[in-house]
Amino acid sequence: MSSESKATKLRARDLVSTAQLIFRHAELTLSRFLPDSELSRLNQKGYIEQSSPLFFECVNAALKMAELTRGIFDPTILDALEHAGYDRSFEQIGTLAPGLATKMNTFRPPSHHYVELNHARRSIQLAKGARIDLGGIAKGMIVDRVAAVIQGQGFKDFMVSAGGDMRLGGNQPGKNGWEVDMQNPITLEGTLTTLSVTEGAVATSSTTRRRWLKGNQLHHHLIDPRTSEPVNNGLAAVTIVAPTTMLADVLAKTALILGLEEGKEFISQQENCRVYMIDQEGRLV
Known part of the structure; x- marks a missing residue:
């Protein structure tokens, strides 16, 4: 191996360590499951x-x-989310007795207008009783940050993946761009189609992965803010290809909540984005 190749490998290893530190710092800051995180405070x-x-x-x-x-x-x-039963990390749901939060009968309905920012002081004010969750958008943002660090070190060919959210650059080894297999969300087996991505991000939102029984009803983590209930509109999953991971993550959730026709129409208005929808029968739309 040439000295140049060895140096490149060492730089790549350093980047992996840097990526791990970036993700760990984000978790300590943005996780709602850590009582001392900035979000929890x-x-x-x-x-x-x-x-x-x-x-x-x-x-x-x-x-x-x-x-x-x-x-x-x-x-x-x-x-x-907590009312639906998502009041602890997903690994613990189903193994512990339901928390107190899942027994609430009333709560403040969602509205992003409850949050007020002061940019000069970097202050954040919530309306009385309002609380926020940053799960998906935080993950997308951090994937984009790691990708920026990699690109800043001169690497053109890379993939950053976190829980299904991916940022892709350059070429997959032996390929022109990157090929991303889209799994059947119903059977969790097989490939429905293969996406071709040269530069950009892929994110998927699904009602079939993070779900649990509350009483005798099946619940999942995708909440329609218009009803404050888990969405149920015939879609099982939505995959978005977009310029950034954060945008892809947000648009995947949005399109799934809006449903087939309205979701397609909304994504068609977004620049440089593609949408793939899968219904409850496992059919790719």
Whole structure:
């Protein structure tokens, strides 16, 4: 192996370590399941001043995405999520007794207008009783950050993947661009189609993965803010190809909540985006 190849390998290993640190820092800042995270402190107190740049940027991005999607993507759905049963990390759902949050009968309905930002002080104010969740958009943002670091080090061919959200650059080894297999979300087997992506991101939202029984009803984590209930409109999954991972993640959720026709129409209005929808019969639309 040439000295140049060895140096490239060492740089790549350093980038992997850097990526792990970026993800760990994001988790400590943005996870609602860590009681000492910045997000948990905001939800507990309703106000935070001089928030970290990462936290403020993520909340600000969430509000912008809420405006873009006309409120279909809404970061203030946390009460509705917990009411549906998603009140602990998904690995624990089904293994523990239901938490108190799942027994709430009333809660503040979602509205991104409950969040007020002051950019000069990097302060965040929540309306009384409002709480926010940043799960998907935070994951997308961090994947994009890691991709930017990789590109900044001169690497053109790369893939960053986190829980199904992917940012792709350059070429897959031996391929022209990247090939991404789309799995059947009903059977969790087989490939429905293969996407070809040269530069950009892929994200999928599905009602068939993160789901659980609450009482005798099947629930999942995709909440329609218009009803505060898990969405049920005949779609099983939506995959989006978009310029950034954060945008792809938000648009996948939005299109799934809007449903087949309205979702297709909304995505058609977004620049450089593609949408793939799968119904409850496993058919690719």
